[in-house]
Amino acid sequence: MGYKILIDSCGEIPQSLMSTGVVENIPLSIMVEDETIIDDETFDQKSFLEKVAKSKNCPKSACPSPEGYMKAFECEADRIYVVTLSSKLSGSYNSAVLGKNLYEEEYSDKQIVVLDSKSASVGQTLIAMKIVEAEEAGLSFEEVIAKAEQFREEEHTYFVLESLETLRKNGRLSNLKALAADVLNIKPVMGADPDGNIVQLDKARGMKKALDKMVTQMFKNVGNTEEKVLAISHCNCLERAEWVKELALSKGTFKDCFIVDTRGISSLYANDGGIIMVV
Template identity: 45%
Template sequence: MSFLVVMDSCGELTEDMKESGHFASVPFLIDIAGSHFVDNERFDMKRFLRLVKESPTVARTACPSPERFRKLFSPEAERIYIVTISAELSGSYNSAKLAQDMEDEDHPGRKIHVFNSKSASIGETLIARKIWACEKEGYSFEHTIETVEAYIESQVTWFVLETLDTLRKNGRLSNFKAALATALKIKPICSSTPEGAIQQAGQARGINKALVRMVEMAAEAAGHAEQKEIAVSYVECPERGQMVLDALKERIPAKNYILLPASGLTATYANEGGIIVVI
């Protein structure tokens, strides 16, 4: 093993990434309604989403500790890359930086770099795959970092939510506004900012119209994506995810297209029916 990519569990791993031996995932911890979940391959999505619907309060999440990151640092890896959810959304990036500092103290000169994805979910996945592509091309550690940081700056994340319950429960949307939006079937279309925060980019009445508009907006912003990968993540709605991916294929020529079920952390905020697109 010459290199290792460690992602926090907000990002998803494709099957070829799992089989390569070059990727590892460090889990978030999630608590809701007295139940404790570890966001890993044994995560019980159906039970979790049921508790989300039933609970009057939002789930509480805890990012991986520096020690949990370090436990995955294989001594065989000459180069270690860490990819985290946007630093604007979680403390995971700071935790990973602390892990890097601690490793530098114990093993001076070890090559480690932490990438702030400025994204989430499959945004992390695509960044990790970009690292993999650079390594396959034989790029140096420094050239890989430079190339991937430029890729992150070019990336945009889009998402549409089926329900506004989480925004209502955590106080980001008043009960009145949430009820009004629900009654009118208004679905917000959101995107990432260059800094990695979340902004509302539009809205539509009805989930299908919102998804169509999201695809249109993503296509308008995509530019030349012929050498890029485009990815869609979904929360317990594979048919909807496939529909969005097919629509993106028609509008945006790309090198590759990926469709993945969302992680537990993504489901915490996107809820059942949520769709995430990253270009």
């Protein structure tokens, strides 16, 4: 009966992954003033960014309900893999686990696992791609999980944003004691620690220098990249993302590389002009 991969909508699905026919987004929602925006195929990034720019209040996000996950489990697949954004940043993981437990109380027809990506955006995407690779290689359910978990532990997430205010106001930077002042145009180079918390790795004066330092950090931490896939997501700044890609490719060789535009939740936290890089 096959398998299915559910990714909460913080994770972007490039065409190469969508074409497999086994991947589905589970939408989070975003509140801007009195409007609730569902982060599904109807999401309009341009309109969303305009609404955020006009809003006097910080937009908020809400994770999928356990019932939303349970409904997605009602499919023909008998092996289901759920990949959520970091449990340190959202309740999506806990909601998926609760949905799994509730579903299994009524049914016993499927094998279901919920994987905390300890990342976000294209970090989730790369884990889903590894699951597809392992499934297509004919591995067992347990072996696929082991491959995905091993990949997750070796994954590195980085980002540079024009502003960290949305993350800060929504409590996603609570573990950071100090950040550079926006007034000085200092851009922190951010990343995820092994548990999925946001950490500051470096900083630079101006966006271009910060992106350069981000790429330098990546090569310092990852080492040999020849068997790695470089994934870049951007919020309304394709030219900037292309520059990061070319910079990385000038410094090393990758198995593959792709660029995607951010979905709703990633757009919310990356803000206009933000870049996320995962390898």
